[in-house]
Amino acid sequence: MTKKVYVGMSGGVDSSVTAALLKQQGYSVTGVYMKNWTASVAGYSCSWKTDFQDAKRVAVQLDIPFKVYDFELQYRQQVVAVMLEEYRAGRTPNPDVLCNQEIKFKLFLQTALDDGADMIATGHYARLVGGKLFRAQDSNKDQTYFLYRVSAKALSQTIMPLGTYTKPQIRSIAKHLNLATADKKDSQGICFIGEIPIAEFLVAELGPQTTGPIIDQNGKLVGTHDGAILYTIGQRHGLHVGGGLPYYVTGKDIMRNKIFVTTDLQDEQLWRHSIDLGDIHWINGPPDGTSRHEVCVRYRSAPVAITGMRKLSRNRLRLTLAEDVRAVTAGQSAVIYEADNHCVGGGLIV
């Protein structure tokens, strides 16, 4: 009995090749386009229509059934609304982590299973081995950072065929198969929403923000910002403050609508030797404390060795680091790995 796999097809090369590979491997493949966001914001065209068409084209080329799941409502409620709330609270969320947790590996998975699928598949660069999540072969494209909140159960029902390939290989396969998406540029920006600058998106969704003071490391007023929630820790551009050295955001006071900056790259406000995490999620249960771990505080950052892991409360964890890390930002994810590329989980920086 051939397994029925529903492949999430975004209209990009990666998911196109995912579907192609699975078909080659003998699965009964169905392509699914998730329609999660169709609105265009302030002059930025939302690419959903082209993405949908590209996904459909590839499905036709591969001669596989194609479906559309409309998750717009849920994406809005479970991803976008949460993201906006986080920004409003002065934090910097990662909507794509949420999207994987709530939409792709929960809603999509369940819908597909209800629809008759045995498994789902995605074009993520990550490896799934025995229900565990490992970094991709192509460390340059590894996407485990975005996947650390997915449940072991969901992972056990998922195939990620790209994990053992490199991006150039995927491009090359797409070309050989003449897939419509072979030369399509990689997508960027918030998954499904597109490349709109975040500040503009926030203003469009939350309304115009109130301007406020920018204070430097000496307590001096150096400029005016466009609304404290629009900035994030470590940020350099968008302050419109010039003269001498670049300024980096070191902190925000949301209540007073102030943001704090520094010109000193060694400013201690900009570096952390320990990180507190909340909303901890362990994919296969908490580590037993016998192996060494490292953490990534942002996508594509070099992992930093963890020298101490202390439980502060039921769902609070304090990590002590082997070296200082720059611009640790509340709301962002800290993803924890065992030294052998095994992604074990992580939490949200508080």
Place this chain on the structure above:
RNA sequence: UGGGGCGUAGCCAAGUGGUAAGGCAACGGGUUUUGGUCCCGUCAUCCGGGGGUUCGAAUCCCUCCGCCCCAG
């Protein structure tokens, strides 16, 4: 209105007779399935205004305007 100093792009700032460094910001591009970082590129026909000296001035002289400091 006695003395001293200053006025170069949005900001900081070199250049004191030979035909406008550099940095920040901004803008554009690249990297990146979040934000951010980072990288590359662009950005003063003109040096507060006017006049003069000179083959040639942002650089010297005169004058006007503006700002700062000290002294009143």
